[in-house]
Amino acid sequence: MSATMKAAMFVEPGRMAVEEVPKARIEADTDAVVRVVRACVCGSDLWYFRGLSDHPHHAQIGHESIGVVEEVGSAVASVKPGDFVVLPFPYSCGACPVCKAGFESVCPHGGYFGASQAEYVRVPEADGTVVVVPGSPEDYDDATLASLLTIADVMSTGYHAAVSAEVKPGDTAVVMGDGAVGLCGVLSAHMLGASRIIAMSRHEDRAAVAREFGATDIVAERDQAAIDKVLEMTGGYGADAVLECVGSKQSFDTAIGLIRRGGVIGRVGLPHDVEISAQGTFYGNIGIKGGPAPVRHYDLESGLLDAVLKHEINPGRVFTGEYDLDHIQDAYEAMDQRKVIKSLIRF
């Protein structure tokens, strides 16, 4: 009889379950298996939960976790059992030109985790994927563990929005989206030196975190009213940088409308039915950059891990609800109903 583990299952839209499934195991000599200490629910999981995007029914789900290495394949050299690691949502070879250019999230030899809301996770390409944290989980308090969990995805994704938008010291930056990614985008724009950060939000709990993360202004308006408001706030010229953390056509059109000519839209929201007018953006010299965040690059090369460990940033604040795995349905429902900003899963 093979070993089993508890795992969250996406049963169908609106319905999650917890089941015993075969325990994650080494399948290739470059794999590791990690015992999960914290996982969480992503805004992109909600697209499935809400039935807006397809996901196989009765299948595992989740792509954000931190934990302790339990076992490694024979070819794994950089981590060993007992190591505490952050698992970036993409896995990557770490050695090809795409990875070396700092874009591990789109490594052609990699992919994305899809079964991280579980007691154990199989990590392909372990050497090119994991981010090692000094010590063990017991050395850290809950708040730090929560912040470490954000650099598996949401904080690194917000940072990618800010870097892609080319936020510079003194800039006015607008952040579209007040979900956890957008809030981390606010924090990232602050880290990169933006002097004015306009967060688009109409939820007081989220606006409060945005302010805590460095937002100087909150704009509740949408569409043309939001564009008019930001133009009014910027002397008619628009914002130097826009962090697009939603992915809808509505959000993208608003971003185009309120960015300063010559500015760059950093986009990290999964695009849904968005088409970009090549002509419209051309005549404004408007740049568009972004995609899935190269988490590992930002954690290690851009210092997000250090910033968390030194308590310079506290992105774990985006978790406003905590659940154990058995209450996974509650974790999803709370996010779906906007009762919490983001749900953390304790193990």
Added chain:
Amino acid sequence: MSATMKAAMFVEPGRMAVEEVPKARIEADTDAVVRVVRACVCGSDLWYFRGLSDHPHHAQIGHESIGVVEEVGSAVASVKPGDFVVLPFPYSCGACPVCKAGFESVCPHGGYFGASQAEYVRVPEADGTVVVVPGSPEDYDDATLASLLTIADVMSTGYHAAVSAEVKPGDTAVVMGDGAVGLCGVLSAHMLGASRIIAMSRHEDRAAVAREFGATDIVAERDQAAIDKVLEMTGGYGADAVLECVGSKQSFDTAIGLIRRGGVIGRVGLPHDVEISAQGTFYGNIGIKGGPAPVRHYDLESGLLDAVLKHEINPGRVFTGEYDLDHIQDAYEAMDQRKVIKSLIRF
């Protein structure tokens, strides 16, 4: 009787003429009037000449010139009669946030020249527009004057493609388009340190200039064959940077196909019927930047003027035909029929 001057007239597609028209004059106190010494025909003028884009019939045309200031309005402070100047194809206030961010080409208070193939040109917003050259035209040989003329548009536009594509030392860069802009893109990629520069060309005269400007490889293939070729040359990963100097859907689709994931397409070709798939570019983390080139910024802040004056670069090589204004029809026809790469007009 008011003064007149000779000017090129766009009569209708396929037909240019030279006529006596009212001489350019000061209309606002921020204007200057410049006596043209050299002008030229742009690839974008050919869109009109070929009847592919609309242009008013029987109207002046042209947006690239260098010359000597003849008269300035009462509010003009930075140039005086007798100054030798390059006239960037955009005019700009030079003082607003868009200009200060280095994007004078999309200054909301500016616009584009449209009557530069003439003996005299009115320069709006003179203080924010002109690029002053030391001495007078008589101090320079023909080759240097030709190179100075390129930093009114074509060289600066090629440079914008390379900067927008974020070309870095050691990069493999692909240049789409072997017109004068594309060739200047090759030279610009070389200036920014690209170690491998692949020029897409199937015309030997253009390929020769590309090689002279720093191209290490010439690819004659198009569409999927071009994509396959570049992927083969880059170990399957694609080029680090693409300079898109055409603007057609065909060229853009090829650019998307051969760029490395995480790379940026720097586009300066006026887009014609191009739609960008937000989703396709997102999952490759492919950036798109560019638009009309901020000529003045590159000439003064990025050192293109200095590089020409020190003979470090010789972009005037793109002019392979010279005409006087009376032969403007020949100048257009020679470019239209690809007998020359770019036509220079002497005065």
